[in-house]
Amino acid sequence: MTDLPGIVITGGSGRMGQMLIGAVQASDTCKLVGVLERTGHDWVGQDVGVAMGGAAVGVIVSDDAVATFAKAQAVIDFTAPAATIGFAELAAQARAVHVIGTTGLTEDDIAKLDAAARHAVIVRAGNMSLGVNLLVQLTKKVAAALDEDFDIEVIEAHHHHKVDAPSGTALMLGEAAAEGRGVSLKDVSDSGRDGITGARQRGDIGFSAIRGGDIVGEHDVLFAAAGERIKLTHIATDRTIFARGALKAAIWGQTQKPGAYDMFDVLGLNEE
Ligand SMILES: NC(=O)c1ccc[n+]([C@@H]2O[C@H](COP(=O)([O-])OP(=O)(O)OC[C@H]3O[C@@H](n4cnc5c(N)ncnc54)[C@H](O)[C@@H]3O)[C@@H](O)[C@H]2O)c1
Ligand SMILES: O=C(O)C1=N[C@H](C(=O)O)CCC1
Numbered sequence: 069m070t071d072l073p074g075i076v077i078t079g080g081s082g083r084m085g086q087m088l089i090g091a092v093q094a095s096d097t098c099k100l101v102g103v104l105e106r107t108g109h110d111w112v113g114q115d116v117g118v119a120m121g122g123a124a125v126g127v128i129v130s131d132d133a134v135a136t137f138a139k140a141q142a143v144i145d146f147t148a149p150a151a152t153i154g155f156a157e158l159a160a161q162a163r164a165v166h167v168i169g170t171t172g173l174t175e176d177d178i179a180k181l182d183a184a185a186r187h188a189v190i191v192r193a194g195n196m197s198l199g200v201n202l203l204v205q206l207t208k209k210v211a212a213a214l215d216e217d218f219d220i221e222v223i224e225a226h227h228h229h230k231v232d233a234p235s236g237t238a239l240m241l242g243e244a245a246a247e248g249r250g251v252s253l254k255d256v257s258d259s260g261r262d263g264i265t266g267a268r269q270r271g272d273i274g275f276s277a278i279r280g281g282d283i284v285g286e287h288d289v290l291f292a293a294a295g296e297r298i299k300l301t302h303i304a305t306d307r308t309i310f311a312r313g314a315l316k317a318a319i320w321g322q323t324q325k326p327g328a329y330d331m332f333d334v335l336g337l338n339e340e
Contacts, residue, residue, distance in 0.1 A: 073141035073322055074101035075315075076164070078155060080129055081111045081119070083229075084146035084169060084307060089116060091311040092144075093125065097319055102136040103129045106151070137162035142318035146310075148231075149173050153180050160188035165321030167314050168192040171236030185328035189321040193331040194236020196313030200287065201331045203302045204244045205339075207289050210298060211248030216271045218291040218298075220245045225278035225286040233277040234259055237302075241289050242273050 075092050079085040080103035092100045103116045109131070117125035130136045133155060137143055143159045145152055146169040159166035168181070171194050181190055195201070211220060222245070224238040234242070239253075246253035251271070258268070259275035268274070285304040290297060304310075313331055320334045332338045 072097065072099045073319060074099055074139055075318055076102035076104060076136050076140040076143045078104045078133075078143060078145040078151065079147035080105050080116060081109060082146065084310060086120060087307045087311045088144050088146065088314060089120065091308065091315055095315060098142070098315065100125070100127055101139040103127055104133055104136050105129050105131060107131040133158050134162075137164055140164040142167060142321060144169075144314050144318055146170055146314070149177050153177055156181050156184040156188075156190065160184045163188070165189045165191065165318055165324075167317045167321065169194075169196055169310060169314055171239075172232030182328050185326060188326050189324045189329065190327075191317040191321055191329045191331070191334060193313070193317075194240045195285075195310070196317065196331055197302075197304065197309040198313065198335060199304075199309065200237055200240070200302050201313075201335055201337055203287070203289070203300055204240050204332075205337060206300055207241050208244040208248040210289075210291060210300065211245040212250075213248075214291055214293075214298075216249075218293045219268060219270075219272070219274070220249075221274040221276065221288075221290040221292065223276045223278070223288040223290060225280070225283045227283050228279050228281060230279055233279075234275040235277070235285070235287070237285065237287050238275055238277070241287060242275060245273050245289065 075098045077088045105111045111119040111129040112131045115124040116127045116129050117123050137158050142165040144167045152170040222238045222241050224235045243253050256273050258272040287302045289300040317334045
């Protein structure tokens with residue numbers, strides 16, 4: 069039991085943080101060694117089991133990343149971009165695998181993570197579920213099979229607390245569609261339409277975001293042509309699908325060399 073990889077969960081009180089704590093506690097492949105929250109949060113200093121409304125589990129929520137990461141073989145991080153960038157350097161110093169689910173990262177943020185991955189194992193994905201990662205592959209294949217007579221639109225829906233758009237998943241799907249078409253998403257991306265936008269440009273990949281209620285996460289990739297439409301869909305109804313993928317990544321990362329990885333690597337979905 070004591071040889072199991074020790075996991076630290078950052079942002080422990082969050083929607084994903086609580087889901088991840090539950091998943092680690094229920095797992096027989098890893099153990100919970102630390103939980104981090106931001107300074108000033110009312111969970112800091114409390115036993116995490118008690119903070120979550122149950123019995124004490126012997127793990128006190130901390131706001132000291134250096135001391136907490138020192139106990140970890142893996143840090144699972146679903147927080148916010150600024151926090152994640154800081155954690156990457158500290159996880160690398162602690163030689164802990166850094167599993168990143170945080171979305172809304174800029175190109176500059178990703179460059180910083182790639183720099184940290186020269187010395188550390190980092191697994192990052194905008195969506196850690198098996199279903200979405202399969203959908204990404206399907207999207208690439210369908211986009212490669214169709215020409216620009218088919219307009220590609222990525223439509224996503226999430227709960228009303230979500231702060232970033234397009235979602236990390238929508239961007240993964242858009243990247244896959246662009247790759248299938250042999251173009252760069254940067255050159256064809258069309259998001260945030262409002263007002264007199266002009267007609268749709270042939271070859272563009274469009275994004276639309278819906279925010280409402282408690283929607284966990286829904287994604288459609290629409291291929292629309294004259295006379296026919298194809299729609300690929302993923303619907304998440306339970307956040308455990310993301311936690312399951314993140315735990316898998318944390319365990320998988322234990323045997324990898326430093327580098328920047330994604331869930332395709334973890335799930336063995338990379339094509340030859
Ligand atoms: N990749 C995936 O599969 C996946 C799935 C779900 C959510 N997400 C992403 O995960 C992130 C979190 O989502 P959520 O719904 O759990 O959000 P949330 O707001 O419920 O939780 C975020 C938590 O991070 C904490 N936090 C922020 N800064 C911190 C810091 N410096 N130190 C410690 N803790 C800090 C907050 O206090 C909060 O508890 C978002 O970016 C979301 O898009 C990714
Ligand atoms: O709830 C969220 O926030 C989610 N974020 C990820 C994204 O941005 O795609 C994955 C789905 C849930």
